[in-house]
Amino acid sequence: PQRDIGADVLEDARTTYELDRRHVFHSWSAQAELDPMTIVGAEGSYIWDGTGRRLLDFSSQLVYTNIGHQHPAVVEAIQRQAADLCTVAPQHANAARSRAAQLIAERTPGDLDQIFFTNGGADAVEHAVRMARLHTGRYKVLSRYRSYHGGTDTAINLTGDPRRWPNDYGSSGAVHFFGPFLYRSAFHSTSEEEESARALEHLEQTVRLEGPETIAAIVLESIPGTAGIMIPPVSYMQGVRELCDRHGIMFIADEVMAGFGRTGRWFAIEHFDVVPDLLTFAKGVTSGYVPLGGVAISRRIGETFDHRPYPGGLTYSGHPLAAAAAVATIEAMEAEGIVENARRIGEEVIGPRLREMQQRHPSIGEVRGAGVFWAVELVKDPVTREPLAPYGGSSPDMAAVLAECKALGLLPFANFNRIHVVPPCTITEAEARAGLDILDRALETADAAVAG
Ligand code: PMP
Numbered sequence: 257p258q259r260d261i262g263a264d265v266l267e268d269a270r271t272t273y274e275l276d277r278r279h280v281f282h283s284w285s286a287q288a289e290l291d292p293m294t295i296v297g298a299e300g301s302y303i304w305d306g307t308g309r310r311l312l313d314f315s316s317q318l319v320y321t322n323i324g325h326q327h328p329a330v331v332e333a334i335q336r337q338a339a340d341l342c343t344v345a346p347q348h349a350n351a352a353r354s355r356a357a358q359l360i361a362e363r364t365p366g367d368l369d370q371i372f373f374t375n376g377g378a379d380a381v382e383h384a385v386r387m388a389r390l391h392t393g394r395y396k397v398l399s400r401y402r403s404y405h406g407g408t409d410t411a412i413n414l415t416g417d418p419r420r421w422p423n424d425y426g427s428s429g430a431v432h433f434f435g436p437f438l439y440r441s442a443f444h445s446t447s448e449e450e451e452s453a454r455a456l457e458h459l460e461q462t463v464r465l466e467g468p469e470t471i472a473a474i475v476l477e478s479i480p481g482t483a484g485i486m487i488p489p490v491s492y493m494q495g496v497r498e499l500c501d502r503h504g505i506m507f508i509a510d511e512v513m514a515g516f517g518r519t520g521r522w523f524a525i526e527h528f529d530v531v532p533d534l535l536t537f538a539k540g541v542t543s544g545y546v547p548l549g550g551v552a553i554s555r556r557i558g559e560t561f562d563h564r565p566y567p568g569g570l571t572y573s574g575h576p577l578a579a580a581a582a583v584a585t586i587e588a589m590e591a592e593g594i595v596e597n598a599r600r601i602g603e604e605v606i607g608p609r610l611r612e613m614q615q616r617h618p619s620i621g622e623v624r625g626a627g628v629f630w631a632v633e634l635v636k637d638p639v640t641r642e643p644l645a646p647y648g649g650s651s652p653d654m655a656a657v658l659a660e661c662k663a664l665g666l667l668p669f670a671n672f673n674r675i676h677v678v679p680p681c682t683i684t685e686a687e688a689r690a691g692l693d694i695l696d697r698a699l700e701t702a703d704a705a706v707a708g
Contacts, residue, residue: 261296261308269294269306298325301680301687312691314679315669319481320539322517323585323594324680330545333584337577344576346569352579359586363522366531368552373574377512377538378406380549384534385410386568388473388506391560396466398474400435402483405475405510414475417483418648433462437486439622452489460499468503478524481513484674485624485631493528506533516540517589517681520599520627533557541582548578598627598681605688606630606677619702630677637707643673644702653705660698666691
């Protein structure tokens with residue numbers, strides 16, 4: 257799609273930028289060092305920046321516009337709901353909320369049939385943890401290094417990335433363990449089977465030494481996203497389920513990023529044939545058009561609160577505008593075969609092309625992914641696997657690749673030494689190929705940084 261961005265819009269964009277720099281305090285950032293891109297419009301897989309230039313959005317913003325930008329059915333549903341009934345407090349029943357809960361419950365695996373709505377992902381994790389603690393009467397929660405679970409207190413403590421460090425007050429009950437990640441194995445494994453077995457043994461020992469009777473839950477992203485899209489072995493995920501059952505520990509699957517079609521299934525946990533006790537979601541449930549998150553609750557956990565009040569709630573839990581956006585998003589995804597499109601694009605376009613690029617670019621250490629959820633791990637040295645930017649940091653080499661992508665019209669998602677190819681699930685084959693062509697060219701910048 258092409259669109260004319262008028263001179264007035266570009267003038268407004270300059271004002272927007274100036275006001276932003278003066279008054280908007282940004283997440284995770286040193287405020288004086290920021291240079292945010294102004295976005296003045298978006299449609300489908302594209303965005304327009306403050307200079308009127310079009311870029312392919314391979315980031316899906318923060319990996320959430322699963323049905324693309326400005327999907328007309330969702331925009332219309334929000335408008336209709338706004339005209340009809342903007343808000344209903346959570347203690348009342350409401351048509352949009354009931355229908356959203358039904359559509360979500362019908363798609364989550366097993367008996368995850370009750371939905372507690374939140375405003376986003378972090379508070380979904382907070383409430384899943386609270387439910388698991390109340391159900392078990394235990395307080396510790398285990399999570400993996402190389403994970404992200406959100407920016408609020410409990411969620412950031414469970415997160416296994418450097419953003420936890422300045423937020424760790426040392427009394428959260430959060431315990432971290434190493435998950436399976438063959439490319440940078442903590443266990444010196446040389447095969448997927450070995451990695452799975454050793455990671456399970458390590459988790460078993462962690463549980464034993466922490467004391468199973470103190471552990472309420474293990475929280476795992478079904479496929480860790482921000483941390484690098486490391487697809488765990490099926491045997492590992494099934495082993496974790498078995499371990500949880502054996503020790504009375506609740507399995508919380510965090511599907512905030514991987515859920516709602518991103519991996520080519522409604523939920524990433526389906527790849528492993530595992531049913532968790534609690535499942536958290538956000539992002540893709542409304543494609544981020546209106547903020548919404550939630551926890552899908554199994555019957556086992558649900559029964560705990562059949563005759564005992566659940567001590568938790570949020571003013572905007574199941575907000576009608578968000579619920580209407582969720583209903584329209586899910587219905588459009590179903591009607592247009594969008595989950596299937598994500599699977600096919602991953603299998604037929606993104607996966608094969610990234611693997612082919614890996615043969616030509618010495619800077620590509622590994623490519624991993626499924627659906628429209630792929631990571632390209634960049635290295636300075638393919639033998640030692642030294643990352644192109646350090647864990648938790650950035651580097652001029654990495655910044656140069658990203659600047660080149662942007663100059664060529666592509667906006668990818670990046671974290672440390674990785675570029676993530678995470679376009680909307682609606683992306684067409686032609687758009688995917690065009691974006692990958694740009695990435696291919698931009699990676700020549702990274703190749704120049706490879707030793708020898
Ligand atoms: N869990 C996962 C797996 C996530 O990727 C994120 C966000 N990137 C969160 C939780 C937190 O979600 P939110 O930012 O909506 O609070």
